[in-house]
Amino acid sequence: MHAQIETTGIKRIKSAFQGFGYDAVKLGRSKLAKPIDENNVEILDDPAFQASVKEVSGITLLDTARLANLWMLCRASNP
Numbered sequence: 001m002h003a004q005i006e007t008t009g010i011k012r013i014k015s016a017f018q019g020f021g022y023d024a025v026k027l028g029r030s031k032l033a034k035p036i037d038e039n040n041v042e043i044l045d046d047p048a049f050q051a052s053v054k055e056v057s058g059i060t061l062l063d064t065a066r067l068a069n070l071w072m073l074c075r076a077s078n079p
Contacts, residue, residue: 043068 017023043049044064049071053064060067 041065041068043071 049068052071053067056067062070
């Protein structure tokens with residue numbers, strides 16, 4: 001019974017956020033330290049990318065999505 005009430009409360013909160021134009025997503029078990037919506041982002045499974053993000057996380061203000069964009073641009077360019 002308590003779990004059902006808690007789930008209903010979460011749904012109401014999520015619905016309220018959506019009413020204001022926000023989308024509440026679960027960030028609990030993210031593959032990376034900085035939050036990101038992990039849908040349709042295959043690069044998050046790349047171990048080299050994960051290591052790179054960990055290496056620069058203390059010296060950059062860029063979020064994971066921007067780091068992924070830069071990573072893909074660098075991989076597409078000539079070495």
